Each structure stands twice: as C-alpha cells, then as structure tokens.
Amino acid sequence: MDPLTKRRRILWTAWLLIVPPGLYLIYQYYPPPSMELADVLAYLAFFVLACLFPMNISGVPTYLVQWLTVAVFLKYGLFVEVILSQITMIIVILRLRTSEGISVRIPFNSMMFFAVSAIAGLTFLFAGGEIGSLNLGDVIVFGLLFQTVSFVANQLILYGYARILGEHKDFFSLDTIWDFTITFLVFPFSIALYMSEAYFGLAALLLLGIPFFTMTAIIHMYTNSEKVNNDLKKAGVIGHQLAARLSTDEVLDQFVIQVANLFKVDFAYVIDFRDGQLLMLRKFEESQLQPLDKKPIEYDEGIAGQAIVKDSSYMFSSKAQWKNMPTEYIHADSESLMAMPISRNNKIEGVLVLTARRKHAFLPHQLQILDILSTYFAVSLEKAVLVQKAIAKSERCGLTKLYNYRYLDEAIGKCMEQVNSKELDHLSVVMMDIDYFKAINDKYGHQSGNEILIALANLLTKMVGNEGTVARYGGEEFVILLPGYSKEVSMLFAENIRKEIEKHEFTIHSDLDDKRGTVGIKITMSIGVSSAPEDSDDAMAMIRNADRALYIGAKQAGRNKVAAYTK
Incomplete structure (x- = not known):
C-alpha cells in the first residue's frame, strides 16, 4: 500500500471514530436553544460570504470567519457553531489551492475544526461562560477566552500534524504571528455583532456585515492588483536578464529557469517548431534542466500542436481538462497546465508549456504575463542569433570558413x-x-x-x-x-x-x-x-x-x- 493511500485510510477511520460520535454527544449534552430558521440561514449566508472574500496575507488567502464564529457560539452554543464551522471548512477546501487531494484534506480539516470548536467551547462552558448572556463584561471576558483557546488549539494541531508527517514547522513563525494578529483584530467585530444582533435582530448583520465585506473585497482587489504589479516587475527583470545573454543556449537556459521560478511550476518545456515537427529544446523537471530524450513528433499533436495550429494559448486547472490530448513529453504528475505559442516576426517558432503538480496553480493574469515573457524570449533569442553570427564571422576565415x-x-x-x-x-x-x-x-x-x-x-x-x-x-x-x-x-x-x-x-x-x-x-x-x-x-x-x-x-x-x- 502506498503512503498516500495508507494516510487516507487512517484519516477517514479516525474521522468516523471522532466527528460523528462527537457531534452526537455535543447535541445530547449541549443541545442548541430554540432558534428561528431565518436567523440561522442569515448567519450561514454570512459564513459563505466570508469564505468568498478572503484577505491575501503574504500571498496566502486568509478567511475571516472568526468574527462570525464567536458571535454564533455566544448566541446559539457549541452544536450550531460546530455545524457552521464544518460547512465553512468544506467551502474553504474547495476554494483553497494546495497540492494535497480533497480526499485527504477533508477528513483532517473536519477533525481539526471539530477539535478546535470542542476544546474552545468546553473551556468556555467549564470556566463559567453562559450562552446567550448580554452582560458585556462577561461576553468580552469569556468570548476572549473562547477566541484564545481556539487559536492555540488550532496552532497546536497544525504543528503536531506537521511533525507526524516529518515536515518542519516553526510554532512561532511569521504565519503564526499574522494569524494571531488577524484573530484578535476581528474580535471586536464579533462582540459588536453579537450584542447588536441581540438588540436589533438581523438588521445588525447588515449594519456590520456590509462595511466589513466591502472592506475585505477592496483589500482583496488591492492585493490582487499588487500581485499583478509584482509579476509585471519580475517579468521586466527577466526580460532585461534575457537581453544581456549573448548565446542562444544561455537565453534558452535562463528563460526556462526564470519562468519556472516566477510561476512556481514543477515542470517546464520549450518546444521548437520546425520542418513540420515539434522538437524538445529544453526540459526543466525536479528543479533542474534534464537531458533531452524525446524524439520529434508531428507538429499538430498534443497541446503544443494545438497551440501552433490555432495560434492560441491554453490554461487548465486540472488534468481532467486536458487528459484526452496526447502529451507524452509532459510529466505524468502534472495537473495544472499553461501553454503559450512563441512567435517571432509574426511567425510561430515554438511553444512554452508549464505544468504543476497541484490543481488550480495558475491565475488568469499569469497567462498574460507569460505572453509578455514569450515576447521577451523571442526578441532575445533573435538578438543572440545575430550576435553569434557576428562573432562567428569575426572568428572565421572568409574564404575557408576555418577559424582565423x-x-x-x-x-x-x-x-x-x-x-x-x-x-x-x-x-x-x-x-x-x-x-x-x-x-x-x-x-x-x-x-x-x-x-x-x-x-x-x-x-x-x-x-x-x-x-x-x-x-x-x-x-x-x-x-x-x-x-x-x-x-x-x-x-x-x-x-x-x-x-x-x-x-x-x-x-x-x-x-x-x-x-x-x-x-x-x-x-x-x-x-x-x-x-x-x-x-x-x-x-x-x-x-x-x-x-x-x-x-x-x-x-x-x-x-x-x-x-x-x-x-
């Protein structure tokens, strides 16, 4: 049995032993109070919105559901908070792009969310916290206790899981500091939402929710624009580096390595189009250039062939979208894929293909960046050819063509x-x-x-x-x-x-x-x-x-x- 299958079976077995029985016990000992279905659906809608508008911190999406989690727990208790957290977990997993498969992430994250909710909720109740209390002092003190225990439990579980897998993870890392900061920055929103909803009803959700989600949407758009600007700046730097190369081999090597690093891909291929055939010029796999061992194929075969025939670029989020195209030269572990024709003087000279092991690895603007880089590459390659011809001419005897x-x-x-x-x-x-x-x-x-x-x-x-x-x-x-x-x-x-x-x-x-x-x-x-x-x-x-x-x-x-x- 391979390690991934073994890990998947262990996680699902543990999930069956922990989550369903745990939900049943929580319902039996801490049943939810009577509640209006419209209220629960309104909170659920806000949970979904929080998942649709994440903040981007250091390139990592951060889902600001904590302010809703605390408010829901203070109003409805542990069982409802656990259920809404589980629904949130599924939405986040479906949106978050990672190399791990859903069949592994769902059981682990479900158990983690359940454990965090249970530990924080039980700590709140055993410490004397009261569900539905409107005493502001108690609400702040016990709400802060719930929030603190949730944060610590979450970090401990992630740290322990990483150590079990043999991965290195610092407990006090920059990511931990950011999580801590964001968690307690949104805590006042939680208290304000809970108290306001108690007095104004569902209108409080709109009074606080509209400005909150507007703010997160603006931040989301800003961080996306910053990402585009950063990629454009990096593309410009790569263009200057390519222009400084004086040989075609140097241009090819530099281009493949720099593009692979910029887009954080696992595999990159530069394929030449000549004499009706496709010939591999460079193959970048396992973080280094690999020997070329592929024979030329017909120009219209596979994704590279389609890019040439249709003079069009392609971007796929998973292998299911392109698996029917013959692509023998692409690594079998590839999931996400981008293909870009390389043109020079309005003539297609080749194709660049980038792939990654993880799904949804590429963003739409990266295809445009890749188009710009391909233009830089074509111009730099043409320049290098001219320079090499000039050098060869200066180093060769005009009559015999021998070196001079x-x-x-x-x-x-x-x-x-x-x-x-x-x-x-x-x-x-x-x-x-x-x-x-x-x-x-x-x-x-x-x-x-x-x-x-x-x-x-x-x-x-x-x-x-x-x-x-x-x-x-x-x-x-x-x-x-x-x-x-x-x-x-x-x-x-x-x-x-x-x-x-x-x-x-x-x-x-x-x-x-x-x-x-x-x-x-x-x-x-x-x-x-x-x-x-x-x-x-x-x-x-x-x-x-x-x-x-x-x-x-x-x-x-x-x-x-x-x-x-x-x-």
Missing part, C-alpha cells in the same frame, strides 16, 4: 592556462605550410589557388574531427591545436595528415589555360610540431616553436616532412 588567427590566439591562450594549472597534461600545436604554393598560383591562377585552400580546409576539418581545432594562420599556412596530445602522439597524427594530403588529388579550374578546364593536381605540405609543457609554457612561444620546426626542420630539410621542435 584571432580565434586561434584566444584558444591557445585558454589551453595553455589549463596546462599550467594541470587541468591538461599535454598540448600540441601542428603548423602546416603548402609546398611551392606560389608556383601553383603562377601556373593556374590565384582563384585556382583559392580552390585548393578551400578543399584543403575541408579535408583537414574532416581528418581532425573533434580531436582538435583547425585554423588558417595566414596565406597557405594552417594550424591544428590538439589539447591532450603529447609530442609523440602529435607527430604520428601529423604524419598521417601529411600522407593523406600527399596522395589526395585536388580538382581545380585553371584560369590561365586557354580552355579553362578542370585539372587534377597533388600537393605536399611541410609540418612542424611543438608541445607543452616540455617545449614552452607560453602560448605565443608555442606558435613560434612550431613555426621554427616547420621551416628549419621540414622546409630546409627538403619539404614534405614532419619535424618536431627541439631546443
């Missing part, structure tokens, strides 16, 4: 720092120069020479692969940076490259030939190798050493050779 000297200078500097800090055991630089390249240009033309450079760059890139970095050093010189390669291994690597180039036939167009036809020619290369840490601990010295090995050890020795730097 500027990039090589930075790369070898970083690698040498790793060697000096012992992060890398070895680092080798292989410098290559085409033999008799001027003669090729003179015979076939400079454009033909460029064709050789391009083809050679492609060949070197293919041979080196992910083992190192290939760069054009200038003219017909090329450099290969090999992190982790010792001098001996680099010499063997360079020799294999030399042999492969020697036997490779390059096809060019002869610009100086009358027929301007294609010609197949072969070339050779002289190669020099320098390694760290044995040859040098300085980045630029590594280049000079490889260059020296190239010209003295290979060129002057007859060309088409591999030579190592020697001190």
Whole structure:
C-alpha cells in the first residue's frame, strides 16, 4: 500500500471514530436553544460570504470567519457553531489551492475544526461562560477566552500534524504571528455583532456585515492588483536578464529557469517548431534542466500542436481538462497546465508549456504575463542569433570558413592556462605550410589557388574531427591545436595528415589555360610540431616553436616532412 493511500485510510477511520460520535454527544449534552430558521440561514449566508472574500496575507488567502464564529457560539452554543464551522471548512477546501487531494484534506480539516470548536467551547462552558448572556463584561471576558483557546488549539494541531508527517514547522513563525494578529483584530467585530444582533435582530448583520465585506473585497482587489504589479516587475527583470545573454543556449537556459521560478511550476518545456515537427529544446523537471530524450513528433499533436495550429494559448486547472490530448513529453504528475505559442516576426517558432503538480496553480493574469515573457524570449533569442553570427564571422576565415588567427590566439591562450594549472597534461600545436604554393598560383591562377585552400580546409576539418581545432594562420599556412596530445602522439597524427594530403588529388579550374578546364593536381605540405609543457609554457612561444620546426626542420630539410621542435 502506498503512503498516500495508507494516510487516507487512517484519516477517514479516525474521522468516523471522532466527528460523528462527537457531534452526537455535543447535541445530547449541549443541545442548541430554540432558534428561528431565518436567523440561522442569515448567519450561514454570512459564513459563505466570508469564505468568498478572503484577505491575501503574504500571498496566502486568509478567511475571516472568526468574527462570525464567536458571535454564533455566544448566541446559539457549541452544536450550531460546530455545524457552521464544518460547512465553512468544506467551502474553504474547495476554494483553497494546495497540492494535497480533497480526499485527504477533508477528513483532517473536519477533525481539526471539530477539535478546535470542542476544546474552545468546553473551556468556555467549564470556566463559567453562559450562552446567550448580554452582560458585556462577561461576553468580552469569556468570548476572549473562547477566541484564545481556539487559536492555540488550532496552532497546536497544525504543528503536531506537521511533525507526524516529518515536515518542519516553526510554532512561532511569521504565519503564526499574522494569524494571531488577524484573530484578535476581528474580535471586536464579533462582540459588536453579537450584542447588536441581540438588540436589533438581523438588521445588525447588515449594519456590520456590509462595511466589513466591502472592506475585505477592496483589500482583496488591492492585493490582487499588487500581485499583478509584482509579476509585471519580475517579468521586466527577466526580460532585461534575457537581453544581456549573448548565446542562444544561455537565453534558452535562463528563460526556462526564470519562468519556472516566477510561476512556481514543477515542470517546464520549450518546444521548437520546425520542418513540420515539434522538437524538445529544453526540459526543466525536479528543479533542474534534464537531458533531452524525446524524439520529434508531428507538429499538430498534443497541446503544443494545438497551440501552433490555432495560434492560441491554453490554461487548465486540472488534468481532467486536458487528459484526452496526447502529451507524452509532459510529466505524468502534472495537473495544472499553461501553454503559450512563441512567435517571432509574426511567425510561430515554438511553444512554452508549464505544468504543476497541484490543481488550480495558475491565475488568469499569469497567462498574460507569460505572453509578455514569450515576447521577451523571442526578441532575445533573435538578438543572440545575430550576435553569434557576428562573432562567428569575426572568428572565421572568409574564404575557408576555418577559424582565423584571432580565434586561434584566444584558444591557445585558454589551453595553455589549463596546462599550467594541470587541468591538461599535454598540448600540441601542428603548423602546416603548402609546398611551392606560389608556383601553383603562377601556373593556374590565384582563384585556382583559392580552390585548393578551400578543399584543403575541408579535408583537414574532416581528418581532425573533434580531436582538435583547425585554423588558417595566414596565406597557405594552417594550424591544428590538439589539447591532450603529447609530442609523440602529435607527430604520428601529423604524419598521417601529411600522407593523406600527399596522395589526395585536388580538382581545380585553371584560369590561365586557354580552355579553362578542370585539372587534377597533388600537393605536399611541410609540418612542424611543438608541445607543452616540455617545449614552452607560453602560448605565443608555442606558435613560434612550431613555426621554427616547420621551416628549419621540414622546409630546409627538403619539404614534405614532419619535424618536431627541439631546443
């Protein structure tokens, strides 16, 4: 039996043993006085209104039913107060958004409300309090006793329950202080309502109820507007942070993490729309980015597909509303869900999907905030793409598309720092120069020479692969940076490259030939190798050493050779 099922059975069993028998005993020993049905219904209506207009304290809804609870107890006694408190409990549970299921919350909260009412009510009666008394002094003293015992009993039960579940809960926390403050701030309303109703009848409910509920409604609207304003401010901050990112990966990572934190979601997915398919770009689960393991799916499948096809956003409060849509990429524990198309230049580029384990996790204004954030994201992503293209253009040779000297200078500097800090055991630089390249240009033309450079760059890139970095050093010189390669291994690597180039036939167009036809020619290369840490601990010295090995050890020795730097 899983822990949740076991807990549910224990709670319902305890409820059956405590609440129904307890209600029967209270009715038998402390029966309610004669009362008008209209009066009870009026109080019930006010209980419902109090549940519909909660105050928001530090983001937590607070239901101000205490002022009614005390008044009902003083007028009708314990049994009626228990019944109305139970009805209030059900309304609050249905409205309150938590991760726990109703089947767990109802038995626990029912027992808690019952225990609080019973403990406070019996304390009032045993202390000498009198139901229906109109002596103001007694009403205030014993009413305050009832209110104090109710508050303490409520806090003790919550604290004990949290400890039983193994959760940490401070007894004197900020929430406790707020509860205490609100409880005793509304106490005068309770006394005023009770005394006024005794003299003026149901009219007292209107005289006190209308301004009270008007006040709570205004506070409720104000706190909601504050929540919207705070979310807008946070969205603006996220927008600035995204704009500061210069790579697409940074923008994607920052966007997913920040949005997940802002909306307090459990799962977040960024899905790309390209070539008629949906491809997962980022998956945020269990408070961190996860490896991507989902294959592309057809663009019109699931909630993401519907968001693209209809160019519309979605917000669902529970899985029952979207379970019929195929959503294999969404975590199985998801309940609440928001989906927002991401557009750039009036074209849908992808979809953002946010989900939470708890039901009713999202508010309507959050969908609008998400729309704003998606716009920030699309603009920042486009900017990052342009920046990356500009950087790539500045770091690449325009002819061969290999890295240029500027990039090589930075790369070898970083690698040498790793060697000096012992992060890398070895680092080798292989410098290559085409033999008799001027003669090729003179015979076939400079454009033909460029064709050789391009083809050679492609060949070197293919041979080196992910083992190192290939760069054009200038003219017909090329450099290969090999992190982790010792001098001996680099010499063997360079020799294999030399042999492969020697036997490779390059096809060019002869610009100086009358027929301007294609010609197949072969070339050779002289190669020099320098390694760290044995040859040098300085980045630029590594280049000079490889260059020296190239010209003295290979060129002057007859060309088409591999030579190592020697001190």
